[in-house]
Amino acid sequence: MTAKRLSAPTLLLLPAVLVLAAVVVVPLCLSFYSSFTPFRLTRPETFFTFIGLRNYRNILSDANFWWAFGRTVLLLTIALNLEMLLGLGLALLVEKASRGQRLLRTIMMFPMMFSPILVGFQFKFMFNDNIGLVNNALQSLGLTRDAIPWLIEGHLAFIAISIAEIWSSTSIFAILILAGLLAMPKEPVEAARVDGCTPWQTFRYVTWPFIMPFAYIAMTIRSLDVARAYDIVKIMTDGGPAGRTELLWTLVARTAYSDARMGVANAMAYFSILLSIVFTVYFFKKLAAARTQIGAEW
Amino acid sequence: MDANASARLKRSAATIAHRIGLFLAMLLICLPGIWIVLSSLRPTVEILAKPPVWIPQQVSLDAYIAMFSGVGKGGIPVLDYFRNSLIISITSTVIAIAIGMAGGYAFARYRFRGKSAMFLGLMLTRTVPGIALSLPLFFVYARLDIIDTHFGLILAYVALNVPFTIWLIDGFFRQVPKDLAEAAQIDGCTRWQAFWQVEFPLAGPGIASAGIFAFLTSWNEFALASQLTRSINSKTLPVGLLDYTAEFTIDWRGMCALAVVMIIPALILTFIVQKHLVGGLTSGAVKG
Numbered sequence: 328m329t330a331k332r333l334s335a336p337t338l339l340l341l342p343a344v345l346v347l348a349a350v351v352v353v354p355l356c357l358s359f360y361s362s363f364t365p366f367r368l369t370r371p372e373t374f375f376t377f378i379g380l381r382n383y384r385n386i387l388s389d390a391n392f393w394w395a396f397g398r399t400v401l402l403l404t405i406a407l408n409l410e411m412l413l414g415l416g417l418a419l420l421v422e423k424a425s426r427g428q429r430l431l432r433t434i435m436m437f438p439m440m441f442s443p444i445l446v447g448f449q450f451k452f453m454f455n456d457n458i459g460l461v462n463n464a465l466q467s468l469g470l471t472r473d474a475i476p477w478l479i480e481g482h483l484a485f486i487a488i489s490i491a492e493i494w495s496s497t498s499i500f501a502i503l504i505l506a507g508l509l510a511m512p513k514e515p516v517e518a519a520r521v522d523g524c525t526p527w528q529t530f531r532y533v534t535w536p537f538i539m540p541f542a543y544i545a546m547t548i549r550s551l552d553v554a555r556a557y558d559i560v561k562i563m564t565d566g567g568p569a570g571r572t573e574l575l576w577t578l579v580a581r582t583a584y585s586d587a588r589m590g591v592a593n594a595m596a597y598f599s600i601l602l603s604i605v606f607t608v609y610f611f612k613k614l615a616a617a618r619t620q621i622g623a624e625w
Numbered sequence: 626m627d628a629n630a631s632a633r634l635k636r637s638a639a640t641i642a643h644r645i646g647l648f649l650a651m652l653l654i655c656l657p658g659i660w661i662v663l664s665s666l667r668p669t670v671e672i673l674a675k676p677p678v679w680i681p682q683q684v685s686l687d688a689y690i691a692m693f694s695g696v697g698k699g700g701i702p703v704l705d706y707f708r709n710s711l712i713i714s715i716t717s718t719v720i721a722i723a724i725g726m727a728g729g730y731a732f733a734r735y736r737f738r739g740k741s742a743m744f745l746g747l748m749l750t751r752t753v754p755g756i757a758l759s760l761p762l763f764f765v766y767a768r769l770d771i772i773d774t775h776f777g778l779i780l781a782y783v784a785l786n787v788p789f790t791i792w793l794i795d796g797f798f799r800q801v802p803k804d805l806a807e808a809a810q811i812d813g814c815t816r817w818q819a820f821w822q823v824e825f826p827l828a829g830p831g832i833a834s835a836g837i838f839a840f841l842t843s844w845n846e847f848a849l850a851s852q853l854t855r856s857i858n859s860k861t862l863p864v865g866l867l868d869y870t871a872e873f874t875i876d877w878r879g880m881c882a883l884a885v886v887m888i889i890p891a892l893i894l895t896f897i898v899q900k901h902l903v904g905g906l907t908s909g910a911v912k913g
Binding site for chain 1: 643646647650651653654655656657658660661664672673676677679723724725727728730731735737743745747748749750751752753754755756757758759760761762763764765780781783784787788789791841844845846847848851852863866867870877880881884887888891892895896
């Protein structure tokens, strides 16, 4: 091969590719390899023992793993759908407001500033069975006499975590959908009204297709960091009580660092990576589709 | 009642319903934050009181004073954590922006083979959950002996921020008309000069907000930091907060104060960028 000069885009993208290769791709290849070994941190020599698919067979026949996997998917499904709905509602409410739009939008961004660990902490505080705001309010209003064990009972803990997750991410949907609503031309809506559409029809067939790409952008952004839920669960319940709120990510962390079984943990981690990639690619495709659909009309 | 009056009544009822809905939504959004701030200012006795004390009787800054007065006075080394967080976040942001600007410019201005595959590939590196990435990084870092150093965490955060920074900056450069730079080149600028004199200033605010976004990601990151840090050499605030909650005697007031300290920089920065951020994320929405 002749030595030729690198083209400009190659040169410009080189640093990004190098950093990502060094910090993400190469380590991931390493962890992919180690998922075929019985690697333990405490015994480095096990890194070179090859055991084929045994780790994968083990976790696939492990009920705890499947529970965590199912719970993760359930949490994501509930959270993403509710965030979408609430975000849409919030955006519509704010868009209709005649005064104080700027202030409302600023308040709407509020939860975005909270790091997941802070969200987890504040909801841990609010859902505390003894001194938490939620129980205090319920008791003061006379709705319940006993303290509700929010973070101590399995199902309630799952609900509390979902609420924390939804609180923290609804605003991303709301802001992006609001941006879509504001960018939308007003004529089609007026035309639909003149033609005698009900408000519901106007929304469903005119407004909704317009804001769809914005909703998918929000979905894509969210799916890029769905694993934020790890932070929230870690601080709120740490997978407890008795593993009832264990998600894929907390299970990976526990297996790797507490049990020091790196090989198995890496095998599990690949499932969580796969899950994230499936989510992201799915929404990215949807985004591209919604974009071209609109492109034809605009 | 005639139709006119009933329509008017219906409309004002809708307005009132809208106002109430809006108020409740905003209350739900603000309440947790307000409660944390309030709890950081009141004595522990009031937080623990049964029946609950809703309106603070005494307000003081004791928790903050205790927190910043050093390790000895029942606090965690907040100042060290704060410094670590600041150093790591700022350095990684600056590097990520430099790399992201080059990459974003390449995506916005050049055509090359496999462009969209490349873009998707960059985004996919971002989908790797922090905790899944922390396993091999932990192993590699242990070998290179850079666990519990600023350098290690900065490197990880740069990689974490680059894909998203490229996405945002790509969008901002697309908003700058190509013609401007071309005009400058016709007038005798080199491409390099045209970039710095024309395109960079125009995309500047957008790039700044991409930077703030990167800063916030690093500032808030927990999953990697919790595994790649060990001591006050490099522990960041989120890890510090978790340490605090894991202690046996839970000091709710102190933790609330720490939470407030964590949120303030994020609060200020988000206010500055909010306008550009939304524009940057959605600029590709309709133009493709």
